[in-house]
Amino acid sequence: MANYHNLSNVFTTTETSLSNTLFKSPPFHSFTALILEISPNPFPNTMAQELNVIKNNTINLETPIFDPEFETFRSRFNSDHIYVAGHVLVYPSYNGFFEKPGLYLDQLFVRTCYRGLGFGKMLFSAVASQAANNGMGMVDWLVADWNEKSMKFYDKMGAHYIPQYKLCKLYGEKLQQYANISP
Numbered sequence: 257m258a259n260y261h262n263l264s265n266v267f268t269t270t271e272t273s274l275s276n277t278l279f280k281s282p283p284f285h286s287f288t289a290l291i292l293e294i295s296p297n298p299f300p301n302t303m304a305q306e307l308n309v310i311k312n313n314t315i316n317l318e319t320p321i322f323d324p325e326f327e328t329f330r331s332r333f334n335s336d337h338i339y340v341a342g343h344v345l346v347y348p349s350y351n352g353f354f355e356k357p358g359l360y361l362d363q364l365f366v367r368t369c370y371r372g373l374g375f376g377k378m379l380f381s382a383v384a385s386q387a388a389n390n391g392m393g394m395v396d397w398l399v400a401d402w403n404e405k406s407m408k409f410y411d412k413m414g415a416h417y418i419p420q421y422k423l424c425k426l427y428g429e430k431l432q433q434y435a436n437i438s439p
């Protein structure tokens with residue numbers, strides 16, 4: 257995802273940082289990663305017992321998919337023909353303008369060879385249905401202004417765009433300058 261956005265210069269995530277912050281609480285209660293795993297075979301029953309499985313779907317393909325990186329993306333759960341095809345991060349959000357809290361969606365990504373098959377919609381729907389079914393008021397996220405393909409996808413998902421806002425971030429040295437200032 258950092259490569260896709262040409263942001264590898266600001267990318268500081270590590271395996272340790274991810275395992276320290278994700279998968280610590282039940283899905284959607286804090287920082288949560290939803291991992292989309294796919295298999296040509298039915299998933300083993302033990303998978304649902306051991307993992308927080310949100311949804312199990314079957315799709316019928318017209319042509320087989322060739323995944324050139326399947327070795328790298330073998331499932332950690334069970335490497336037998338189960339592969340990671342995409343992911344999304346999500347966490348609770350709040351905006352004082354709105355009556356109800358929501359979910360913030362980040363890093364929605366479907367690996368190239370799996371695009372156009374409904375997997376992005378599956379990930380997005382898992383997040384949006386969680387918000388709608390739990391009395392939340394919104395799902396929000398950012399999309400880069402050059403990312404027209406994703407905007408077309410988000411159009412299909414029902415997105416509204418709010419052009420009057422710009423993203424602001426304080427990070428790195430600029431944030432550290434505040435470290436020794438008493439509030």
Ligand SMILES: CC(C)(COP(=O)(O)OP(=O)(O)OC[C@H]1O[C@@H](n2cnc3c(N)ncnc32)[C@H](O)[C@@H]1OP(=O)(O)O)[C@@H](O)C(=O)NCCC(=O)NCCS
Nearest residue numbers: 364365366371372373374375376377399405406408409412
């Ligand atoms: C954006 C992304 C997640 C979409 O995933 P996907 O699996 O290819 O999308 P789906 O197959 O689920 O498509 C769902 C719908 O969006 C439409 N859609 C998806 N990409 C589209 C595109 N580039 N142009 C037009 N429509 C598109 C599909 O036609 C489909 O429409 P339908 O429901 O009417 O059939 C994927 O392309 C991706 O990972 N892109 C790179 C990373 C990225 O930009 N992430 C978003 C960061 S903000």
